[in-house]
Amino acid sequence: MNKKTIKFFDKIQNIDRRYIYIVVALAIIFPLLIPFNSPTYVTKPTEDIYKKIDSFSGDKSKAVLLSFTHDASTMPELFPMEVSVLRHCFERDIKVFTICWIPAAAPLVDYAINTAKEDFDVQSGIDYCNFGYKPYALRLPIMLGMGDDIAKAVETDSQGRKIENLEIMQDIKNYDDMNLVVDFAASGSAIQWITYARAKFGANIAAGVTAVMVADNYPYLQTGQLMGMFRGLKGAAEYEKLVDVFASYKSEDHPHGRPFSKEIIDQTRVAITGDAVPYKYKKARIGMNAQSVAHIMMIFFILIGNIGYFITRKKVGGKHV
Amino acid sequence: MKRQIPLIIIMTLGFMFVAHSFIPHKISADFFDWFQDWVKAISPFAVSLGVISLFMVNGTKISRKVPNWQYSVITLAGLVFTALAGFIWGTQSGTPYMWLFENVQMPMSATMFALLAFYIASAAYKAFRARSAQATVLLLAAIIVMLGQVPLGAMISKWIPETSKWILNVPNLAAKRAIMIGVGLGMTATSLKILLGIERTYLGGGD
Numbered sequence: 001m002n003k004k005t006i007k008f009f010d011k012i013q014n015i016d017r018r019y020i021y022i023v024v025a026l027a028i029i030f031p032l033l034i035p036f037n038s039p040t041y042v043t044k045p046t047e048d049i050y051k052k053i054d055s056f057s058g059d060k061s062k063a064v065l066l067s068f069t070h071d072a073s074t075m076p077e078l079f080p081m082e083v084s085v086l087r088h089c090f091e092r093d094i095k096v097f098t099i100c101w102i103p104a105a106a107p108l109v110d111y112a113i114n115t116a117k118e119d120f121d122v123q124s125g126i127d128y129c130n131f132g133y134k135p136y137a138l139r140l141p142i143m144l145g146m147g148d149d150i151a152k153a154v155e156t157d158s159q160g161r162k163i164e165n166l167e168i169m170q171d172i173k174n175y176d177d178m179n180l181v182v183d184f185a186a187s188g189s190a191i192q193w194i195t196y197a198r199a200k201f202g203a204n205i206a207a208g209v210t211a212v213m214v215a216d217n218y219p220y221l222q223t224g225q226l227m228g229m230f231r232g233l234k235g236a237a238e239y240e241k242l243v244d245v246f247a248s249y250k251s252e253d254h255p256h257g258r259p260f261s262k263e264i265i266d267q268t269r270v271a272i273t274g275d276a277v278p279y280k281y282k283k284a285r286i287g288m289n290a291q292s293v294a295h296i297m298m299i300f301f302i303l304i305g306n307i308g309y310f311i312t313r314k315k316v317g318g319k320h321v
Numbered sequence: 322m323k324r325q326i327p328l329i330i331i332m333t334l335g336f337m338f339v340a341h342s343f344i345p346h347k348i349s350a351d352f353f354d355w356f357q358d359w360v361k362a363i364s365p366f367a368v369s370l371g372v373i374s375l376f377m378v379n380g381t382k383i384s385r386k387v388p389n390w391q392y393s394v395i396t397l398a399g400l401v402f403t404a405l406a407g408f409i410w411g412t413q414s415g416t417p418y419m420w421l422f423e424n425v426q427m428p429m430s431a432t433m434f435a436l437l438a439f440y441i442a443s444a445a446y447k448a449f450r451a452r453s454a455q456a457t458v459l460l461l462a463a464i465i466v467m468l469g470q471v472p473l474g475a476m477i478s479k480w481i482p483e484t485s486k487w488i489l490n491v492p493n494l495a496a497k498r499a500i501m502i503g504v505g506l507g508m509t510a511t512s513l514k515i516l517l518g519i520e521r522t523y524l525g526g527g528d
Contacts (some may be wrong), residue, residue, distance in 0.1 A: 013444075017446075020443045021439045024438060025439075039476070041475050041482070071430060072422070072427040073431060075431055076435070107418070110413065111422070135368075137363070141356070141360060144502070168389055216497065268442065284356075285520050288472070294473075297465055298467065302445050305446045307481050
């Protein structure tokens, strides 16, 4: 190997980290500014959540609870999941409840509901209900209490109305009716739902977590204690596609969306470059473009770093440097 | 007495909760309802305590003009302004409180979290080296999982997402489960030590 090559690798081994930062920034900013179409492959953990929620379509005796246990810092990954699930529920006339456990999540719940409900004729207290912020200290009593009587455990919604008087509560008493809890968190908070709501009352639990928390939740997914999981931004992108392809699909044969089909989802490509899909419903897929480029770039960095490492090591006689 | 009374409270309530979890009796259920009311009453005091503590800590910093005391002014101003915005105009869409959330808190929090990407990229470049067999396995696993996470992985080969899934479902799962079992046993042992009064460090002091 000539001196020039060795010198080059020597140099890039000690490259100033600020250059790396610039490359990372560009790799993320450009795909966000200039979206392009890339395939979204739907995986089973996301598909299972979709199918479960979809099975409640039009059934007034079933409901979904969305639990928010995160703040604005993890919104880029979790918010598109929340909006997609709410959109799915509103599209398919499914009762949906929301609750949050940290004060910083309260405006986030409002923001998610307001973002999703703009396109639907839905009303608070009838089609959806925000239980609002409940202190974390009450998490356990409320989780357990909802197994007997939701109205008694939660008492009031975010607007101070008595839960038991709301129209949405007709035919909804406990986890037998509010049969799916989706916990959105940047931590392992779904475990509490599994321990109390699932183990004691048999509620179905799903989790929406940031990518770094995915590995932690895998044991529960494998045992079936989590019936599904949104795995970071990828999970959100997958759900966006599922809602686009099925729940939001409109035709003469299917005026209120069409049923799930593995064949259709595998074959369908949804374009995100035009105006066909509103920006708020394709945020995760645009984000996945940025993530794809960033991952490729990081792999490239790792490979270059290792090539440089081996060349430099060879130079110093095979010793570790 | 300063130590004995808290110990008695902890042991009594602790064992009552253990009993509640295993005995589905009316007395047990009534005890739980009674406890729920107490928790609801105590929680607001915890919030007040937090706010008072924040004012005291930052107030002291401002009055003593300690280095970077200006940040304390911003902290307190942020707390007061956001709370007032919520109390006066409410927290619904279109109010100053929501404006603050959407235009200040949301972008600032997301920015802080996004910085992680830069640190990870830099660390991956500088430190992720195949120095040994174990490090090489880690490196390969990381590359496969990273590729499996994005559409490009499946476009290169259908085996990449499949292998990524296998890595997460088998070696990752085995390690996670072992850690969880260890943590679970440790928690049970510590809880028992606290309930039986063997572990007392939480009371302050060393015995």
